[in-house]
Amino acid sequence: MRSEQHPNDRASYLVLVLGLMLWIQVSPVKSKSHAPELEVLNEAGSSRGNRSFVENMGDAGAKSVLKQALRFTTRLLQVSSSGRRKIVLVISTLPEGETASTTTIDNMSVIEISQQHLGEFQGDVTREIEGLIYEQMTNAWINGIGAAPSGLLTGIAKFVRLKAGLPPDNQFEPDEFVTSTKGPWDVGSYATAHFLVYLEDSFQSDFVALINRKMADGWDESFTWQILGLSVEKLWHEWSMAPHPSPVDSFVIGGVLSSAVVANVSSICLLVLFNLELSDR
Template sequence: MKPHVAAAAALLLIALVAAMTAGAVTFNATNAASGTAGGRRFDQAVGLAYASQVLSNASTFIWSAFNQTSPADRKPVDAVTLVVEDVGGVPAFASGDVITLSAPYVGNYSGDVKTEVTGVLFHETTHVWQWDGQGQANGGLIEGIADFVRLKAGYAPGHWRQPGQGDRWDQGYDVTAWFLDYCDSLRPGFVAQLNAKMKDGYTDDFFAQILGKNAQELWQDYKAKYA
């Protein structure tokens, strides 16, 4: 091969590699609470390398659950970051593409903390990727979808309420997760379709559009199933 041809081929290869990696998502974890009991337990029982891998695994699982096979279908997120902080109140929360994990929660958790943190990260990573109806969807549904993903990934903890329990379909978290699981059993891929519709807005009528019954009718059917 002539030198100028080889150089051109090398430049083409570099361009192709750059194009393939430009849309890649990076996953990072840091422990800003390593001096606390919870931060030390995180380092010993979970670790930054494992947590970063969970962020990656969770994202791949979420893309599959939401049927987002192409990056064009997803939120334009370049990096997902976990920060372990000395904050209380909730086990974790997501703000944009940054997930904050409570070091006190990790330190005080009495069970298998590695499995619990894994489940929490699946939930919070869902918030990074899910659509929220341009801010129109209610919080109960948003949290329910995140717990639905945690449920389907196999990380539903034993302290969750059981299927059929709860007072409202949009009560949130485990109650709504089990309800969405029921809806998904009626039409496999329901949650993926619901999430896709929530890219541009939200109305409760999405349930009827997909399943032929409104959310309250589906909730009554769901409750009757477990009566």
């Protein structure tokens, strides 16, 4: 026999269903991976930089690159993104000469890209935005800020850009690459980035991730020795003395060589020389 439903019971049921639907609408959906929320804000107004950003990438494209950069960077640095609630990319006006910056407070990171830079950039704007996002995404997860050599931190950001196969930023000068190889290993230029690729290819495949992990507790000159068991200064000297193909040619889109190939060729040559030196002892 079919039982009749009391009107009051039916009303209570409808209230329950409506309440549940409302709860679903207003409650935040928690991802199983706890990935940070990604947002893009364009505060460039009607500037030339704004037009350049909209024409070459736009909000949807930038959000897609943010997602790719987040996945790539956290995997390369071996860090978890679960502790970060939100990452915001802002196209805004920055101080003159500054192309991009990153600020992380608590569990939120804000990446700013200069609209002036985008408006004045001569070249592939899309690739430049991608490169800046990857560099600044690295800065959102890097340790040692204020303790480790600033050149090393800059070099790590450029290392990630290099590993992602993206061309150098507008500040890259061919002569600077040659000159910087004559300075310290943590000079912070693309020479440092190429050297880090060499260290990973020849000695420790996750060198950058390991040193970033150690920098969470500050900075100590012995970190490199602890990881490699070798003098990083000696390795830098040997690497910097070896011939290097032109980094500019290696970054030409559609060219024969990629930046990673350039670093790998140097790595192989130096590894052979290093082994020969050991065998002569």
